Amino acid sequence: AVSIARKAGHTWLEYQPEIEPNADDLRLLKEFHEHGMRDFYLVYQPKLDLSSEQITGVEVLLRWNHPTLGLIAPTKFIPLFEESGLIKQVTRWVIRQTVASMQRHQLCQRGLHVSVNVSTRDLTEAGFVSFVKQAVQGIDAHCLQFEITETGLIDDSERALEVLTQLSELGIKCAVDDFGTGNSSISYLSKFPVAELKLDRSYVFDINNNDRNLKIVKSSIDLAHALGLKVTAEGVEDFAAITLLKQLGCEKAQGYVIARPLAEHDFIALVNSPFQWSASS
Numbered sequence: 353a354v355s356i357a358r359k360a361g362h363t364w365l366e367y368q369p370e371i372e373p374n375a376d377d378l379r380l381l382k383e384f385h386e387h388g389m390r391d392f393y394l395v396y397q398p399k400l401d402l403s404s405e406q407i408t409g410v411e412v413l414l415r416w417n418h419p420t421l422g423l424i425a426p427t428k429f430i431p432l433f434e435e436s437g438l439i440k441q442v443t444r445w446v447i448r449q450t451v452a453s454m455q456r457h458q459l460c461q462r463g464l465h466v467s468v469n470v471s472t473r474d475l476t477e478a479g480f481v482s483f484v485k486q487a488v489q490g491i492d493a494h495c496l497q498f499e500i501t502e503t504g505l506i507d508d509s510e511r512a513l514e515v516l517t518q519l520s521e522l523g524i525k526c527a528v529d530d531f532g533t534g535n536s537s538i539s540y541l542s543k544f545p546v547a548e549l550k551l552d553r554s555y556v557f558d559i560n561n562n563d564r565n566l567k568i569v570k571s572s573i574d575l576a577h578a579l580g581l582k583v584t585a586e587g588v589e590d591f592a593a594i595t596l597l598k599q600l601g602c603e604k605a606q607g608y609v610i611a612r613p614l615a616e617h618d619f620i621a622l623v624n625s626p627f628q629w630s631a632s633s
């Protein structure tokens with residue numbers, strides 16, 4: 353298909369998008385073509401270990417501070433990069449930056465696990481595993497984790513299985529992100545070598561007032577444990593939810609009540625401080 357961009361004479365667009373981008377998307381793509389990753393940066397959202405009440409991990413999230421449009425949400429630009437085939441270079445940048453940051457701050461040596469979000473497109477990309485193998489040279493690969501959404505695993509499940517197996521051989525663990533939002537959740541939990549399940553925010557945020565969500569969260573935790581997976585609850589917004597999640601046996605929690613995604617130096621300051629998390633504080 354000849355894209356709108358080509359018809360409009362945007363010769364900088366070097367790919368054939370599957371979905372024709374609208375004017376807003378074209379603006380973003382043009383900006384990306386001109387400046388690459390220049391205005392991108394990473395933020396760090398801590399993960400709280402519910403038994404030790406310590407920060408034992410962190411998720412890296414991408415931010416785009418567009419010179420004229422301001423901060424653009426990843427929920428807007430990630431799908432665009434996925435559709436346009438640009439995600440490959442974006443993910444590689446994120447992984448390189450993350451590894452550099454892990455080295456700079458000795459995150460492995462401090463026992464911190466670092467998670468990076470990876471798209472399906474990345475998993476099925478031919479050179480991905482060899483890129484990763486190269487990228488983790490300077491760190492202990494066991495500290496790195498990839499988060500993959502459910503849909504990511506079902507699209508090309510044979511290939512996904514192969515790649516996840518190769519990644520686990522490198523020492524890299526994988527997590528199923530946004531658990532509960534896809535459509536074949538249970539089948540792939542037993543099929544794929546994943547170490548962690550991340551409960552989607554839409555089930556977690558109101559477990560104290562929503563009995564149905566509480567039941568879903570409880571049974572997902574039990575299912576994960578039965579299959580040997582650890583559970584992280586995402587989008588935890590109040591103290592009462594932390595207490596409840598701990599009672600349900602959930603291992604880790606992430607959310608605004610613990611910390612928002614932080615700038616690198618703020619995250620480092622947090623892990624350097626004698627962190628005492630308390631539900632009563």
Ligand code: C2E
Nearest residue numbers: 413414426427430446469470471587588589606607608613
């Ligand atoms: P995700 O991986 O499920 O990340 C969790 C999202 O929930 C993040 O949004 C985070 O800021 C937000 N969040 C965390 N705690 C809370 C809370 O207590 N309340 C609420 N309301 N929100 C909370 P963000 O950073 O906007 O990212 C959205 C999604 O974009 C991510 O969802 C992930 O799928 C994707 N994404 C972000 N960075 C990357 C990246 O580097 N690569 C790829 N492929 N995807 C990324």
Ligand code: MG
Nearest residue numbers: 411469499529
């Ligand atoms: Mg994630």
Ligand code: MG
Nearest residue numbers: 529530550586
């Ligand atoms: Mg998630």
Ligand code: MG
Nearest residue numbers: 530552553586
């Ligand atoms: Mg989510």
